[in-house]
Amino acid sequence: MGLERWIGQWPVYRQLTGPDRLGRGKAAESPRSAALGPRTDRADRVADSVCPYCAVGCAQRVYAKDDRVIQIEGNPDSPISRGRLCPKGETN
Ligand code: SF4
DSSP states (O other), X not given: OOHHHHHHTOHHHHHHHSSOTTSSSGGGOOHHHHTOOOGGGGOSEEEEEEOOSSTTOOEEEEEEETTEXXXXXXXXXXXXXXXXXXXXXXXX
């Protein structure tokens, strides 16, 4: 591996020399992180639900794969919670 290529792999070098000056995009990306994707992409079913923890009743989307829940997120279609869940609702 050449020195220039080796230095080019440093995120701070890419941040200082590339267009991603804040280091929030491509400059901070590694081969491993570039291959990552949201786990909701792996879901084979999505069910609408309601958080059971309090009386607010925030709407949820429950993502499942092979009949197992893999992720719960807020439902942006809900006029009550508009896609948001509190920490309690996020972890149930
Ligand atoms: S997400 Fe939080 S605020 Fe919303 S219903 Fe669940 S516990 Fe209540």
